[in-house]
Structures are given as structure tokens and as C-alpha cells.
Amino acid sequence: MTTDRTALSRRAFLGLTASGLAVAGLGACSLQQAASPDESKDPSASAGWAGQLIDPPMTKPDVTFTTMDGEEFPFVERTAGTFSMLFFGYTNCPDVCPVFLRTISRSIQAIGSGPGSDVQVYFVGVDVARDTPEQLKTYLGRIDPSFIGLTGSEDVIAAANAHLKMPPITIEDDVDGDGVYEVGHGKQAWPFTRDDVAHRMYPSDEVRQQQWVRDLPKLSKGEYR
Amino acid sequence: MTPTRPLLVALLIVGAALVAGCGSEGPSTTATADGGIRISDATIDWPANPEVGAVRLLVHNDGPRADELVGASSDVATSTMVHRSVTDAQGRARMEMVSGLEIPARSTVTFEPGGLHVMLNGLTRELEVGDRVEVTMIFRDAGPVSATATVVEPGTASLGGDAAEEAAHDH
Numbered sequence: 497m498t499t500d501r502t503a504l505s506r507r508a509f510l511g512l513t514a515s516g517l518a519v520a521g522l523g524a525c526s527l528q529q530a531a532s533p534d535e536s537k538d539p540s541a542s543a544g545w546a547g548q549l550i551d552p553p554m555t556k557p558d559v560t561f562t563t564m565d566g567e568e569f570p571f572v573e574r575t576a577g578t579f580s581m582l583f584f585g586y587t588n589c590p591d592v593c594p595v596f597l598r599t600i601s602r603s604i605q606a607i608g609s610g611p612g613s614d615v616q617v618y619f620v621g622v623d624v625a626r627d628t629p630e631q632l633k634t635y636l637g638r639i640d641p642s643f644i645g646l647t648g649s650e651d652v653i654a655a656a657n658a659h660l661k662m663p664p665i666t667i668e669d670d671v672d673g674d675g676v677y678e679v680g681h682g683k684q685a686w687p688f689t690r691d692d693v694a695h696r697m698y699p700s701d702e703v704r705q706q707q708w709v710r711d712l713p714k715l716s717k718g719e720y721r
Numbered sequence: 722m723t724p725t726r727p728l729l730v731a732l733l734i735v736g737a738a739l740v741a742g743c744g745s746e747g748p749s750t751t752a753t754a755d756g757g758i759r760i761s762d763a764t765i766d767w768p769a770n771p772e773v774g775a776v777r778l779l780v781h782n783d784g785p786r787a788d789e790l791v792g793a794s795s796d797v798a799t800s801t802m803v804h805r806s807v808t809d810a811q812g813r814a815r816m817e818m819v820s821g822l823e824i825p826a827r828s829t830v831t832f833e834p835g836g837l838h839v840m841l842n843g844l845t846r847e848l849e850v851g852d853r854v855e856v857t858m859i860f861r862d863a864g865p866v867s868a869t870a871t872v873v874e875p876g877t878a879s880l881g882g883d884a885a886e887e888a889a890h891d892h
Binding site: 665 | 804
């Protein structure tokens, strides 16, 4: 059991100052325009890339997931030589996960055909109690039926998560038994290119459709900087 | 009069113009209470998980006094809570329960993806695009303020989607 279940108390949010909120409210429009990652951190950003360059590149997690049909899915073997996007989330996630997955789906549709439209999206449901193969099928079917849902034991998911150097997944205990509990997960999206590594990492909540439409065809063709 | 004062007034005017620009696109349903609190632009992306939904909206406080959001409810959910998406110190995406959110005087607070949203847990019926759902936000002073949220095709909401981004670029 490697999943971190340290007590995540349901902390009430109390702290923002009036001025901070006013700025947040007023700045909403301009923030949307300035949502791209900080370009000063990564020289490749100035050359028209979103996300971050990963050097040396990230290798694939050598684990066996379970598919939506309940079949074994050895990730390295089954995705070898393909353009594969790997993302971890959970199906009760109301905000970051569906927005990201739908943005990727619309981006692939916008690319239409050719390089970039060939990316296969893999969604790992980390909330194993609820993210059953059946639930993943419903969830992804309503987002993009071409996406492949993966699950597995907590140990398998934690091993893949650790390999990708993402922070440990946290799943709060359902103390009230009402099915409402908090899940924390890394928000990185990993595009594994045909050379079976990820040269870039994309924070899923920071990348806009137009950036994916620009980056996915280049990644598909083996470019990454 | 100190020279800073006209500058402050000018900034407030610019700020108000920005807010007006934000809310100008898309569906707009507005409810007003005596306390000067209004809710507009309430939408719900058609849920990917039929059991949970997230409401985007704007809370406007037109009055001279701050108020406080103390709760929310909806008849389509078994539980309704105000959440904020946060990235914790380790870099995890997480949800934080929000209770007692101050709504400053003469301000607009935006509920959109990546930030605040009203989470509908345990949806009691299947939501379809075009459905209108009653959401009630409860304020310390203004009391309950209801708004009608429209279920929209994902990606078309006026707040915090690509449609919003395009609208922002058009301005």
C-alpha cells in the first residue's frame, strides 16, 4: 500500500482578503489571456511551445494496467512506437479532469487528420473504489469514446505515478459514508512520442486548445523543441 | 486632495469595465436580492460523470457592504458545496471546501474552472444540454439568492472556456 492516505482534513477556506478577491474578480478576463505557462522558465516556450521540456526525457511506467474491458494492459508493450498521451485523474473530479480531457478531444477534432490527430489518450482513474472499468467507460464515453480508460490496483497506479515523479496520490477516507471525499492527484499530462519517451510535460490545467492544436502535430512528427 | 485619489478612481473605472466585458457573452440569468447580491452567467458543463456537476457563475455585489457566501443548494443534487480547485505544495490538483467566502463591496467574484465552482454531488436526475437547473447561493446578509443555471455543451460556457478565451481576444 503505497498510496498516501495521510489524514486530509476537510479544511475550510477562510483566508482571502477583500482586496485579493477584488483583484481576482476583476482580473478574470486578463488572466484568461495570460494563462499560458511562464515562458521565462523554458527557452523552448519562446519558440512556440506550451508545457515544459523534459531533459533527459521521461520513460514510460513499466506497469500492467487494467482496461475498461477488464483486460490486462502492459503499458510499455501495448503502446510501443505509438503517440500516446497519459493522464491521471478520477471520474468524480468536477473541474480539472473533464475540462482537460474535453480540451484535448476538441483539439484532436480541430486538427482533423494527419499528424497530431493520431494521438491516443489514456486516462488512469486513480480513485480505484469508484473508477471501475464500467465507470471509466461511462465517463470517457461521454467525453470522447476514442479515449482509453485504465485502472489497476492502488499499488500499480502508485508505482506508475512514482515513476513519473508525480506527487503521491491522496484519497481521503469517506468518513461520512456519503461518497463525498477528496482526491488529490498530479495534473501532468505526458505525451509519449514514437520513440517511447516524453520529451515534454504539460500541466493539464494550463494548456489551451490552440496550444494543443499547435503542439500535437509537431510532437507527432518527432519535434519537441 | 492627494494625487493618488484620481488614480484610484480611474483604476476602479477600468476594473468595472473589465468585469462588464467578462459577462457580456453567453447565457445570462440574473437574480437579485435586496442585499445587492446578483448572480449571472450560471452554466453547468454537460457532466461527464452523470453523478457530479460543477456550476460556473458570477456573484456580483453591487452594494456598499461586504457580504459572505455561507452555503449553496440545488434541488438536483443530494449535496451541494462550494469548492476551490487548488494545487497543493506538492503539486497535486485538489479540491478545497470553501466556507465563509467574503464577497467584497462593489465586486464580482468569478466561479470558473481552475478556481471556484459550485459542486453538485449525487445528481438526482440526468442533465441534458439545454436543461435549466435552479441553484441557490446563501449569503450571510442577503440570504438565499437563486439563479437558473443552463446545462451547456462543454467548451461553450462564457466563463473560463475556450469560448471565453476567444471572446477575451475579441475585445
